[in-house]
Amino acid sequence: MNNGKKNDYSSKELLILIDYRSQFYSSTLERGASLDLEQIKNGFEEKGYHVSVKQYGEVDFDGQNYKDTLVLYKSSEDPSLRYKDYIEDILLGLLYQGAILIPDFQYFRAHHNKVFMEIMRSSLKEKFGMPxxxxxxxxxxxxxxxxxxxxxxxxxxxxxxxxxxxxxxxxxxxxxxxxxxxxxxxxxxxxxxxxxxxxxxxxxxxxxxxxxxxxxxxFVGDIPGDYKIVVYGGRYFTFYRENRLNDFRASGTLNYTFIDELPDAVLDFAKSAFTYFDVPFISIDVGYDGKQCYLFEFQFVEFGQRAVQRSNCYFQKSGDTWVRVEQKSKAEIEFVNSIHEYIQKQKGGENA
Ligand SMILES: Nc1ncnc2c1ncn2[C@@H]1O[C@H](COP(=O)(O)OP(=O)(O)O)[C@@H](O)[C@H]1O
Ligand SMILES: [Mg+2]
Incomplete structure (x- = not known):
């Protein structure tokens, strides 16, 4: 989304935007915690990026030129979305100067905004099932x-x-x-x-x-629960939530299970949703009635990290089969790796 021009991802300048409380995304490891910025910064530096971390209030449109800078940013779910609205001003300002947002602006707009999420879905060729x-x-x-x-x-x-x-x-x-x-x-x-x-x-x-x-x-009936699937690059982290008692809703329940197995149909569906969008990572809520998958919700920024931080495994497609890889993962490492892969992919696309 750069006024129709193709982005040039070759810059090594990486700006990480945090909020006035120094939060960046969220972590389930401690109450109210942020992802560990030091680890993220080090991770990117090891891969050769020049990283600067700034609060939104420190972005200097007057004194600096952000053209081609790669920008990682956080969103906000504050009541009435007032701070999110301010973030939007800064992000659009950066785009106006020619910076590159990762993920792109429309994915930020869809965060905590089911109206725009559905507008996006309506515009897709692939509808990903009802509803x-x-x-x-x-x-x-x-x-x-x-x-x-x-x-x-x-x-x-x-x-x-x-x-x-x-x-x-x-x-x-x-x-x-x-x-x-x-x-x-x-x-x-x-x-x-x-x-x-x-x-x-x-x-x-x-x-x-x-x-x-x-x-x-x-309304999609006969769905006993939903799968939360977080995809970082090629790794699929998941847990299953049963519907609340006498209720059609799964989200919000405390009854969730880290599962050792899930239907290939659900993983394939998650893979096609992830590949369809041009993003480094995605978090989706998927319902499955044994025949068809339903995409209840999709998020691209600021989603919860429980699936990554609390499960003992992830799933990965190897050839035609889904393989379960037994391993504890760190959200920060997955974050850095998938952003780096994404940037490499965009650069490859430009050269092709
Ligand atoms: N159209 C629908 N038909 C049936 N159940 C639904 C539908 N949309 C959502 N649900 C159920 O309600 C839950 C909450 O919906 P969701 O859109 O994910 O909102 P939230 O952002 O509050 O999690 C989902 O986890 C799912 O179990
Ligand atoms: Mg949900």
Missing amino acids: SAKYYGTYEEYLQNYSPASYPIVFKTAAGSKGSNVFIARSKKEADKIAKKISSTPSSFNQKLERENLIDKKGFLPISNNRGKFIVQD
């Missing part, structure tokens, strides 16, 4: 445009994790009630217009009081 989805910016847009072929349907707010903002509706009445509730954003602007008697036929149009964007998906 198909619609997305709305206001409750009014939903009322005007949405008519499902059948119920149940699943609502999700754009931001949300651990299943906390995922709801099922079994009738139109239930659906409208959920849509109204999850999009609610009461506005003092409307109250002011009303107070001052400014809403009339010639006057101001009130804005929607339901501007919290959300998506609606077809």
